[in-house]
Amino acid sequence: MGRYRIGFRGREARSTRSSLHDRSQSTSPSRCTQSSLRAILARLRSYRIYLLVGAILLVLLKLTWPRAGPGGTAHPEHPGELTPQWSSKGETSPSISLRLKGLDDASTSGLPTLAKRFTENLQQLEHGLQRLLKNRFLPSRDDLSKLLENLPPKQQTLRFKVCNGFANQRLSVVYGVLLAQRLGRTPVLPVLMRDGVQRSDATVLAHGANKVSFEDVYDLTFFLYELAKAGIRMLEPHEAPRPSAYTEVSLGALGANVSGALATTYGHLQHLSIDCPLFKMSPGEMNQRLDEPIIWAVLDALRPSxxxxxxxxxxxxxxxxxxxxxxxxxxxxxxxxxxxxxxxxxxxxxxxxxxxxxxxxxxxxxxxxxxxxxxxxxxxxxxxxxxxxxxxxxxxxxxxxxxxxxxxxxxxxxxxxxxxxxxxxxxxxxxxxxxxxxxxxxxxxxxxxxxxxxxxxxxxxxxxxxxxxxxxxxxxxxxxxxxx
The missing domain is CATH 3.40.50.11350 (Rossmann fold)
Known part of the structure; x- marks a missing residue:
């Protein structure tokens, strides 16, 4: 081992003398500089995601920055404020959106289009970064539309209500979709409730200010997309016939086999509306082999907005x-x-x-x-x-x-x-x-x-x-x- 060290040092000394001679006649970076460059490159690699984000933002700014007009003068600038908007209480818009405030539409004809393009680009950027950074699959509306092309809605539809607290509302959605599938109908997305606290055994239903739209609670696009993957088409409220076109049926009066009674007595009706289906299907009418995939498809599709x-x-x-x-x-x-x-x-x-x-x-x-x-x-x-x-x-x-x-x-x-x-x-x-x-x-x-x-x-x-x-x-x- 000692000889090896001595021999190595001898070779190293000769190499050092040779490299010193070479450096004296060359303009190439020193070994110290090369090490520094390697350290810098290694550090940059660790920040590659931030560099990627910065590059994307620069491209967006390049694409959306106001161009100079014919006379060489840029369009007037108007300050805009980007604010996250939570659609709570009385709103029914998507949970998070980016809005430009303070833009003067009358100042220039091109600026509203510019603001729209800028907002859309930011939303697309946010969408892509969410996928990249959080590993959270975010299907777009285009993804959903492509999936639904081969899954047209059935001619008969089913509206249903949800009831009581958070977990009961989730199960109400499960039972509603399950009944619709059992009856060969297309289910319609229900509205949810802000407060389902039960002070008695009476069922609590959505009404007035207690209503909240589905997309304010759950990721609507993901929900519809995942159901479609499972072969279940669900209609959004605006896609369904108006409520007055539906025949109302109370499940409590149908006995132990509600799916059988609905199919036999009301199967001829095109549009059917029922009250809250929570726990209305008895164990005897459940089919584990057929129903369990539907149950888990619905539960797995319900994730927070x-x-x-x-x-x-x-x-x-x-x-x-x-x-x-x-x-x-x-x-x-x-x-x-x-x-x-x-x-x-x-x-x-x-x-x-x-x-x-x-x-x-x-x-x-x-x-x-x-x-x-x-x-x-x-x-x-x-x-x-x-x-x-x-x-x-x-x-x-x-x-x-x-x-x-x-x-x-x-x-x-x-x-x-x-x-x-x-x-x-x-x-x-x-x-x-x-x-x-x-x-x-x-x-x-x-x-x-x-x-x-x-x-x-x-x-x-x-x-x-x-x-x-x-x-x-x-x-x-x-x-x-x-x-x-």
Whole structure:
């Protein structure tokens, strides 16, 4: 080994003397300069995405910058303000759009066209960057149109309503599409609700100011595109016949087999409208082989629209940062769906006292001692615990008691009060529920009451679920069970 080092050094010395002689007679960069260039190139490669974005922006500015007029004078400039627009409350436009404000249309005939082109280019750029940076597939309307060319709507259509809270509204969409497929009809996209809180057993339906358009909640183009891929054509409201062309039917009067009754009694009608189909199809009329692909196609197609999606990402990152240890953000978190709300307490009282001889002790059981259940199922206190509930409707003393037990048990508890983005604090109840639901998808483990339609849904595919009562649980009103 010693000889090798000596020999190497001898060769290196000769090489060095030779290179010094060469450099004295050459104008090529020094070895130090070459190393610096390589370091710079390596650094530039690490920032290649930013360089790409900058290049695209320069091209857009080149294409859209006002050209000089015939006299060599550029068109007058008018300052424009680019602002994100959230279509909340009374608006029905897409969730995020870019608008140019302050443009004087009368100043020049070419400027409105310029503004339109500039806005379209920015939207296309945003669309492409979303795909590139977030790996989030964003089909365009053109993509959807091409897919629908070979999937014309059926002659008969079906309108349906959704009801109650966030998770029940999702399932209402599932049942509505399922019934339409069973009846050979094209379903029409329903409107959703801002607040579906149930103070009694009465069904809550969308009406007046409580309505919210589908695209304000879910990614509409993605939803229609994914359904079309599964062979399901769904009409947007403006594509369907006017509501007055429909015959209204109440599902409650049809008996146990609603799909059979609708096909037999109302099959001749071209346009049919039904009330909320949630849980109206009995297990006996369900066909697992035929229905399950439709059910999962609908559920998989329901993903948040752009702004709720950003809320989810922001909250997931905030949870990990708040759960930091020694300044290092947590790599994972657990999720607890804790039903403490006043409406849930009343629901459980009614549920437990149905006079049919069936023992129903799976609604509010273990809720106020949830820390015991978490320890039984080995939920680590070293992992941050996000606790989801609609705190606006929780009695302060009840919340203090339950949360105090969790903290005393050593859990690092995080709630929406800690991580809700400021803009989200004013959002409607069901938007907040939607965001927390998808925050649950990012959790390592989840826990919730067995009688809610939210508790098990995010973890069904991965079997990371736990209910208050045990690892085997049932989604309320459905025939499906999940065992971890």
């Amino acid at each position: 752009h702004l709720p999606y950003l809320y989810v990402e922001t909250m997931q990152n905030a949870i990990k940062h708040l759960g930091a240890v020694n300044g290092k953000p947590a790599t994972r978190y657990n999720f607890l769906h804790l039903r403490l709300e006043n409406d849930w307490v009343e629901h459980c009282k009614r549920w437990s006292n149905i006079p049919d001889g069936v023992v129903r002790d799976n609604c509010y059981n273990n809720t106020e001692t949830i820390d015991v259940q978490l320890r039984l199922f080995a939920f680590s206190t070293n992992v941050p615990l996000y606790v989801a509930s609609y705190w606006n409707d929780v009695e302060p003393e009840r919340a203090k008691k339950v949360m105090g037990r969790l903290v005393d048990a050593g859990y690092r508890v995080i709630t929406s009060n800690d991580v809700f983005p400021e803009a989200m604090k004013a959002e409607d109840r069901e938007i907040r529920a939607l965001v927390e639901y998808y925050v649950g998808f990012g959790a390592s483990r989840g826990c919730g009451p067995p009688t809610t339609t939210v508790a098990t849904s995010p973890w069904r595919h991965t079997c990371r679920c736990t209910s208050y009562r045990g690892c085997s649980h049932t989604t309320a009103g459905a025939a499906n069970t999940t065992t971890c």
